[in-house]
Amino acid sequence: MSINAKCLKCGAESAADDELAGKVVGCPKCKAGMVIPDGPIIPDPEPAPAAAPSRETIHLQHVKSAATISRLLIGIGDWSLALSVFAVVSFIVLKFGGELHGPVFLPCVIILGSGVITFGLFRAAGHGLRLLADIEENTR
Numbered sequence: 001m002s003i004n005a006k007c008l009k010c011g012a013e014s015a016a017d018d019e020l021a022g023k024v025v026g027c028p029k030c031k032a033g034m035v036i037p038d039g040p041i042i043p044d045p046e047p048a049p050a051a052a053p054s055r056e057t058i059h060l061q062h063v064k065s066a067a068t069i070s071r072l073l074i075g076i077g078d079w080s081l082a083l084s085v086f087a088v089v090s091f092i093v094l095k096f097g098g099e100l101h102g103p104v105f106l107p108c109v110i111i112l113g114s115g116v117i118t119f120g121l122f123r124a125a126g127h128g129l130r131l132l133a134d135i136e137e138n139t140r
């Protein structure tokens, strides 16, 4: 005859030999120690269905992902500005080094301008999102 034992940690049920009654064995599933009962087991009442994530939890997840996206947007903005500055500096260095012929001023203005615009747009979007997330979080 065997005894039904239930792991308190993961809930796995397993059958154990009679002689193990009252002893602690490793759960076959999660390896946590489980006590083999030495009396008849009273079956648990039907476990309650797992609660659906609460509105609160979903809300927090949204706020968190909004914060992540806003950091990403700000990062992209910073990078585009850094890259455009880098490109303009290389242009000027090359021009003064005599490596580059032709107009330099206009390309520099265009590159720097688009870098600054991208920076501004992404920063604004990132901070806007962050602000919305903060407002959401604080007005619960």
Ligand SMILES: [Zn+2]
Pocket (backbone or CB within 6 Å): 007, 008, 009, 010, 011, 012, 027, 028, 029, 030, 031, 032
């Ligand atoms: Zn277990």
